[in-house]
Amino acid sequence: MSLDLFLDPNLLRLAVTIAAPLVVAALGELIMERAGVLNVGIEGIMAVGAAAGFLATWASGGNYVLGLLAAMLAGALLCLLLGGYSISLRAQQISVGLGLLVFGLGFASLLYRAVVGIQFSAPRISVLPALPIPLLADLPFLGRVLFSQDILVYLAFLLAPLVHLLLFRTSFGLRLRACGENPRAADAVGVNVHVLRYVAAVAGGLLLGMAGAYLPLTLTGGYSDGMVGGRGWIALMLVILGRWFPLRVVGGALLFAYVEALQFQLALATQAVPSQLLLSLPYLLAIVVLIRIYRGAQAPAALGIPYEREARG
Secondary structure (H helix, E strand, O other): OOHHHHOOHHHHHHHHHHHHHHHHHHHHHHHHHHOOOOOOOHHHHHHHHHHHHHHHHHHOOOOHHHHHHHHHHHHHHHHHHHHHHHHHOOOOHHHHHHHHHHHHHHHHHHHHHHHHOOOOOOOOOOOOOOOOOOOHHHOOOHHHHHOOOOHHHHHHHHHHHHHHHHHHOOHHHHHHHHHHHOHHHHHHOOOOHHHHHHHHHHHHHHHHHHHHHHHHHHHHOOOOOOOOOOHHHHHHHHHHHOOOOHHHHHHHHHHHHHHHHHHHHHHHHOOOOOHHHHHHHHHHHHHHHHHHHHHHOOOOOOOOOOOOHHHOO
């Protein structure tokens, strides 16, 4: 096997494409966790976003904007449900998230079958076409890898610096982070902790729904049960890997996307490695990284802890 196999422009371009939904999902979870809301139901929310995004696009005759909006609305509603239980009712966030995970996976499948019904061939949509950026797309190597993607991929990587600026360069971001670090102190200076946590939950849900819509609109052109394929759990891990910083999340997403893209390249290049092992590569990497990284990770101090204003003092 030559080095060219690992640096093939088509491989790297595919890795960037695969990384996009991971980036968006991880950013959505990061916003929620920075406000103190832990969401372990990402996988189910992304599944509903994928189903809603595909069905809205298919039913509208290829209206990608409508599909994306439907997916984002579905994600926001599910995270609003999470917020209702974990913020207002002060239920255990992990338990609520796991319930949302199971519900989301089942509801996505039910929604798809209710709309599509029984058909001999599954409906399909055209994936978003590439939108080369003038001049930049003509650059050798990098132009093909980075600047010949579709518009949703560009949007995903643009969101990371925007979220970073929002969280670390605005007073709103400071108040939101205070809700995740020391909600009692934030409340003492007039910050409505419950409202800001709801805002973070809805914002995170919008991004999680968008991440789900990426799969049919950008990668597959169709919906199938289980298509999220563990990406929700990887997104949750990427938040830890990135130390709750948006720009670091991008690097982790690119690493895992590269490994996922590499498995297809290796499967074509060699028959010596069992396909089952190749398919497990991204998840093996996730386990290794978590073991190595988690020791030094410092989560927001109030993450997963319901805030009771009446208990002040």
